[in-house]
Amino acid sequence: MADLLSDDVRYSYYGRAVGLTSPDDGDIDQIAALARVQGNSNCSAVPLHKVDKVKSELEARGLTPMHYVKWEGADTALKAARQVVEAFKLPENLRMIQLDAATPAPYLASLAEMALECGVLPLCGEQLRGLLKPAVCLIAVDQDSHVVSCAASSTFAHSDHVIFGRQAWWGMLATHPARRGQRLALILGAHTMLAMEAQYGLQDFMTGIEPGNAPSEAVCTRMGLTPTQFAIIGCADPRALTSGRMTK
Template identity: 45%
Template structure:
């Protein structure tokens, strides 16, 4: 068995969730309605499956989502999901096109990683220890990394970068990946971008900003994506500030996430 295809991270329930998501992606990867970027399989929008299907996906995997819903639709969806005994989270969608890539180029023109930090891009052949270091810094900030098969680019177009210090210890990370089916109308143009995480002792050095810009530009250079989106929990002002600096803006939609707390203690997959 190729161990790279089974790299998962986090607590035991989180690892089990990532494995279920990977397995279900294998079954649904030819269906344009579904999304996957290394965590669990969801529906691209509420038009791609009703609340009954979203409920079934959640019970099957432990977590699922609508990748795009109108903000106006959130209250009714929330009430319906809670009535079914599911936990609910929503993340405001921040999106960007050419202006975001221009901002990324400007950031890298002005800023470099501090001396002693080296950016390392995860590849299919990266040692497991390197992938684990990226996962460690992400988890230390409460962000569940996608499965290693996605971080390595083995099953989705992806870029994952970790900054290592002189001792080989991780300081910060960022990632991006395709999430829609390639035949979806936006599948070849729009990717997920995020997982910006920095160890507390290294904050204030623009590490997330720099690595985020690197990941964004690598995604367009390597894979041709021209638009990005990320989900930010309302009130997370540091993340909102980075999105604004990166040329992203709110678009009036959200990611609607649901979880089965019996399989996922706390009812949340990630921050």
């Protein structure tokens, strides 16, 4: 679907599933069709007052909606990222690597295993390697070549989209349980944002957080992101994705 729809300004993609960029770009039937074809889809800027209606219309079509609050940050996020990078370094026994075309496959396998164990779905490999569209994925690797933490960012809307063409999705934060509390997510997340700015000139970031995910809210607050009056509504086809959930 990403290949078929990549030229269409209405649709978004950052390496998980093709979605509708905002309710102004299409209707419920389009989100539903995308969810049926792919197992999952989303609409990434639903005003909060419309969330209940969108959810009930998806449910009426036999689909399972998921509500994430949309958090955003531009200047505040980059400022916070610079402060984090200034203040904290990775422990000496960890190396930070940006994935690219040459990154050996075992690193991606280790990343996928660690992230999935944390309940976080990695983006597809080409996206993580920055081969499909502007994107950065950073991993922290230990002395045994195991990935212990990761963060990623990617554009999601079509570059010609009038509102979201220059905004980047940011997230995929996951840290192995044994390594939590060492500011690894914060450090990788900050470097990821700064790399998106340095490599692609992107300065505006957003992410979706499930209400009540306190660790995620803490990291995002620390990164200069704030909750907005918009939601990202995920939508699963329960026949394909029985849990109704694609990722944290």
